[in-house]
Amino acid sequence: MLGRVPFARRTLFAERRRAALAVAGVAVALLLVFILDGIFAGAIQQVTAYIRTSRADAIVSQQSVRTMHMSSSALPPSDVERVRGVAQVAWVAPIRYATGIVVTPTDRQLAYVIGYQPGRRGGPRSLVEGREPRDGEAVIDRVAARGLDVPLGGRVQILGRPFRVAGFSSGTTSITNTIAFITYRDFGRLRGSAVSYVLVGGRPGTSPRALRDTLAAALPDSTVQTRDEFVVREASIVRDMSADTMQIMTFVALVIALAVIALLLFTTTLAHLRDYGIVKAIGGSPAQLARSVLVQALWAVALALGFAVVLALGVAGLINRFSDNIAIVIEPSSVARVAVGASVVAVIGALLPVWRIARLDPAAAFRSAL
Amino acid sequence: MSTEFALAVSKLTKTFGTGDLAVAAVRSVDLDVAAGEVVLIMGPSGSGKTTLLLMLGGMLRPTAGSITVAGTDLAVTPERRLPQLRAQHFGFVFQDFNLLSALDALENVELASNLAGVHGAPAHRRGTELLERMGLVHRLHHRPDQLSGGEKQRVAMARALANDPPVILADEPTANLDSGMGREVARVLRSLADDDQRAVVIVSHDARLRDIADRVLWLEDGTFRELDAMAHDPICGMAVETTLDHPHLERDGTLWYFCSTGCRDEYDARPVAESTAPAPG
Ligand SMILES: Nc1ncnc2c1ncn2[C@@H]1O[C@H](COP(=O)(O)OP(=O)(O)OP(=O)(O)O)[C@@H](O)[C@H]1O
Numbered sequence: 300m301l302g303r304v305p306f307a308r309r310t311l312f313a314e315r316r317r318a319a320l321a322v323a324g325v326a327v328a329l330l331l332v333f334i335l336d337g338i339f340a341g342a343i344q345q346v347t348a349y350i351r352t353s354r355a356d357a358i359v360s361q362q363s364v365r366t367m368h369m370s371s372s373a374l375p376p377s378d379v380e381r382v383r384g385v386a387q388v389a390w391v392a393p394i395r396y397a398t399g400i401v402v403t404p405t406d407r408q409l410a411y412v413i414g415y416q417p418g419r420r421g422g423p424r425s426l427v428e429g430r431e432p433r434d435g436e437a438v439i440d441r442v443a444a445r446g447l448d449v450p451l452g453g454r455v456q457i458l459g460r461p462f463r464v465a466g467f468s469s470g471t472t473s474i475t476n477t478i479a480f481i482t483y484r485d486f487g488r489l490r491g492s493a494v495s496y497v498l499v500g501g502r503p504g505t506s507p508r509a510l511r512d513t514l515a516a517a518l519p520d521s522t523v524q525t526r527d528e529f530v531v532r533e534a535s536i537v538r539d540m541s542a543d544t545m546q547i548m549t550f551v552a553l554v555i556a557l558a559v560i561a562l563l564l565f566t567t568t569l570a571h572l573r574d575y576g577i578v579k580a581i582g583g584s585p586a587q588l589a590r591s592v593l594v595q596a597l598w599a600v601a602l603a604l605g606f607a608v609v610l611a612l613g614v615a616g617l618i619n620r621f622s623d624n625i626a627i628v629i630e631p632s633s634v635a636r637v638a639v640g641a642s643v644v645a646v647i648g649a650l651l652p653v654w655r656i657a658r659l660d661p662a663a664a665f666r667s668a669l
Numbered sequence: 670m671s672t673e674f675a676l677a678v679s680k681l682t683k684t685f686g687t688g689d690l691a692v693a694a695v696r697s698v699d700l701d702v703a704a705g706e707v708v709l710i711m712g713p714s715g716s717g718k719t720t721l722l723l724m725l726g727g728m729l730r731p732t733a734g735s736i737t738v739a740g741t742d743l744a745v746t747p748e749r750r751l752p753q754l755r756a757q758h759f760g761f762v763f764q765d766f767n768l769l770s771a772l773d774a775l776e777n778v779e780l781a782s783n784l785a786g787v788h789g790a791p792a793h794r795r796g797t798e799l800l801e802r803m804g805l806v807h808r809l810h811h812r813p814d815q816l817s818g819g820e821k822q823r824v825a826m827a828r829a830l831a832n833d834p835p836v837i838l839a840d841e842p843t844a845n846l847d848s849g850m851g852r853e854v855a856r857v858l859r860s861l862a863d864d865d866q867r868a869v870v871i872v873s874h875d876a877r878l879r880d881i882a883d884r885v886l887w888l889e890d891g892t893f894r895e896l897d898a899m900a901h902d903p904i905c906g907m908a909v910e911t912t913l914d915h916p917h918l919e920r921d922g923t924l925w926y927f928c929s930t931g932c933r934d935e936y937d938a939r940p941v942a943e944s945t946a947p948a949p950g
């Protein structure tokens with residue numbers, strides 16, 4: 300408050316060590332929330348990486364199938380020609396897709412298997428070593444290859460058939476799975492001729508939404524989404540799957556923060572009870588004193604939040620640098636949510652001290668023993 | 670009628686507890702204090718001095734009677750309005766100074782201005798001026814634990830003046846100070862009446878404060894007694910009723926009264942030549 304003696308702040312920081320410890324405690328609790336949120340956001344980014352980086356303006360899938368994750372889609376091959384026939388379409392990339400396992404003699408890894416036409420779109424975003432697959436060959440993620448201990452040119456089994464590893468891609472492995480690319484033809488031989496999804500690029504000047512609408516009109520028996528819509532759907536599947544766990548962990552972390560704040564405010568208030576009695580005696584109203592405690596709570600939380608954000612960014616930076624398959628993304632929306640949660644925690648933590656001060660008799664300032 | 674007085678008290682009574690356990694701490698006290706007047710209330714321990722002062726300052730609800738300050742009767746003012754009245758009409762000086770430990774001297778004074786509704790630069794200026802007046806220019810940013818007792822009490826007096834109150838209430842303001850500091854505090858209290866025309870009510874055992882008082886009242890068992898009939902304990906300086914119920918002894922044809930047998934025994938133990946000299950301050 301401008302132009303007022305900062306009684307709240309002075310009181311809070313009168314015992315620097317106590318305040319610092321408590322702020323650190325709250326910061327660690329909030330850090331926990333940030334890291335959880337960050338891992339979650341990172342996982343979503345990883346899961347949606349293939350579609351996000353596909354450069355498709357629209358994606359066609361089987362009627363009412365809106366994701367790749369946890370779903371399967373089958374389109375008649377004739378749909379590909381119908382898409383090609385739409386005027387605004389610049390390019391078309393049909394892909395075949397299934398959930399499978401990459402198997403070596405000693406290890407295995409869950410994988411999305413994508414069959415695409417080498418030389419066209421729909422393949423790995425970036426090849427870091429080797430080349431695109433020919434029939435009988437596969438491109439797997441470098442991180443997964445390292446984990447499976449497969450060298451370039453090594454052999455793996457995918458969808459129950461042996462493949463030679465022709466190249467390594469990057470950015471497609473998360474903590475739970477990876478992507479393996481094989482040729483469209485091989486995939487068809489193994490799993491039938493159906494097309495799973497059709498990635499579509501629009502001509503310059505065509506908006507994704509307009510393209511989507513035109514395609515939807517041309518393919519009334521299929522589902523068409525813009526890339527952004529597809530990504531949102533994918534993200535929401537992951538979110539729904541882990542929402543409960545996330546909420547419980549976040550709740551626990553906030554309860555810890557609450558305990559620390561409540562303890563700080565209560566011990567600080569008890570230590571300064573006499574001061575509060577004096578302020579009451581010389582004319583401080585209960586509301587003013589309650590505000591003072593609240594201001595202390597918000598100070599503690601604001602400082603802790605600041606520290607937690609800095610720490611979270613630091614931890615995220617380190618993990619992203621040294622870990623291949625865990626990505627931590629600290630999103631502004633996450634900071635905003637934690638700030639709201641922490642403010643609620645601050646208010647709740649202030650209740651007990653406010654109640655204690657409200658009961659304080661101003662006359663006590665005139666009696667020596669308090 | 671009460672408007673000409675800064676503080677007008679009528680038939681003020683406080684009874685703690687009920688039935689057999691009831692303690693009548695203050696009984697039907699009348700007291701009018703004019704602006705510019707210093708009233709000293711003395712009395713033995715437990716006589717109701719602090720109780721009276723708490724009621725005068727709107728911190729304790731009387732059982733009966735009225736306390737009129739600036740046209741308002743504190744006895745019937747709703748609880749929630751009392752803090753604001755305290756912040757605006759009273760300056761309090763306490764026995765143990767009661768400075769806020771987390772704030773420095775200037776902030777202690779400024780806070781009182783803030784409570785009275787003055788903020789920012791004006792509060793800062795007033796705080797600085799008041800501490801200058803108390804001779805504490807070099808102590809503005811010292812915290813209470815870095816100040817001596819006398820300095821603390823002067824900061825407390827500056828704080829009591831921060832809201833420019835018509836009435837100053839002081840409970841044992843010199844009790845925790847050595848005699849030099851006590852005299853200094855007494856001088857300042859007197860100047861608050863003379864220079865600022867405030868009404869000053871002091872509650873104390875300290876007989877040295879008699880010198881600065883316009884009136885001295887003796888409170889005993891919750892009521893004022895005639896002080897002319899009082900003698901002074903030559904050891905501690907306290908006023909003592911001249912009844913033979915009190916410890917007393919005769920020396921050189923004079924009858925001396927004491928507040929306690931302790932003081933009497935101390936007096937009795939002194940050599941004669943020394944004992945008739947004024948009690949050491
Ligand atoms: N809250 C209370 N409840 C019950 N009795 C009380 C309360 N406060 C004071 N008393 C009683 O009222 C009487 C007057 O007390 P008070 O504190 O006013 O005396 P005092 O004159 O200030 O004494 P001292 O010189 O020791 O400070 C005492 O008997 C005391 O025990």
Ligand SMILES: [Mg+2]
Pocket residue numbers: 718719720
């Ligand atoms: Mg007392």
